[in-house]
Amino acid sequence: MNSVRKTYRIASIPGDGIGVEVTEQAIRVLKRLEQLLGTFTLDFHNYDWSSERYQKTGEYIPAGGLESLKNHDAIFFGAVGSPDVADHISLWGLILPIRKMLGQYVNVRPIRVLPGLSSPLKNCNTEDLDWVMIRENSEGEYAGQGGITHEKTEYAIANDIAVFTRRGIERTMRFAFETAASRPRKHLTMVTKSNAQRYGMVLWDNVFNELAPQYPEVKTDKMLVDAMTVRMVLNPPSLDTIVATNLHGDILSDLAAALAGSIGVAPSSNLNPTRRFPSMFEPIHGSAPDIAGRGVANPVGTFWCAAEMLAWLGEAKASQSLMEAVECVCAGGIKTKDVQGTANTLEVTEAVIRMLEMDLASSN
Secondary structure, eight states: OOOOOEEEEEEEEEESTHHHHHHHHHHHHHHHHHHHHOSEEEEEEEOOOSHHHHHHHSOSSOTTHHHHHTTSSEEEEEEOOBTTBOHHHHIIIIIHHHHHHTTOOEEEEEEEOOTTOOOSSTTOOGGGOEEEEEEEOSSEEEEEEEEEESTTSTTOEEEEEEEOOHHHHHHHHHHHHHHHHHSTTOEEEEEEOTTTOTTHHHHHHHHHHHHGGGOTTSEEEEEEHHHHHHHHHHOGGGOSEEEEOHHHHHHHHHHHHHHTTOGGGOEEEEEOTTOSSOEEEEESSOOOTTTTTTTOOOOHHHHHHHHHHHHHHTOHHHHHHHHHHHHHHHHTTOOOGGGTOOOOHHHHHHHHHHHHHHHHHHHO
């Protein structure tokens, strides 16, 4: 008896710049993978939420837009950002409302050196750099609390209030401990700045110390964020799973991506671990307006996001097949300029599709 073919509703938000290009190519790959496996259907629904839409209508997300996202199983996001719209407007107009309103309180960023790529670190072996970054995704400096008084005068005062709650910290910490426990090395490093930020960061430390005894199988250590940057560069084998605040995690994960070869190959998952609302999967490279429209953007980070999305949906075989195809293509030297290659976006995409066809045709 044939198993029931599952259908997943996916909200596609290409956004701006190269986000549109890499999202289009990733959907091509996903639809071909769907055809080859024949065990699931990805029903994509396109949302034209972009800076172009903002300039025309004054909003990124229309009325009822966030509610409509709740009807999907996952969200596939490209990038947001345009030279014509201030960064704080595009960020707070699109991606942060989605993360907050859909309870995507954990951001997960796997980091490793893919086959065929190299780290800028001297003498860094592939196995030396294999991390997963767990970033708190709803609080801290991104809570949106603060304001400006005496605006547009010489006495203008601006403040941003970093918000840390025990509940927000604990749920992120537990996710990090569980992630660390699931990995071979079972090692969790907590990043803080409690020597200088004596309230929010001290609470962050305290919750970590309270939870650690509940996970005796996980080895733990703690780093101040400035010292952490040094350790990431000088001693990558000493790290495995890393948990950090919203702002620290944002900065450190970009550094980690660069150390692994290129920000263009790095994925991220904005997860709602309760699964009450859909999670969102996005590459971290941004909209890159300087290369948008030239067809040279690296699609690997978006392909990796697609694999992470498939795994989250429960399609483990599809996820594994896609990542293996991406790794084989990278190892074969079909790479974009940012990772010392000469291929363009379309050429990398078509190489991944060919690899999937060869691998899955031979296994079926």
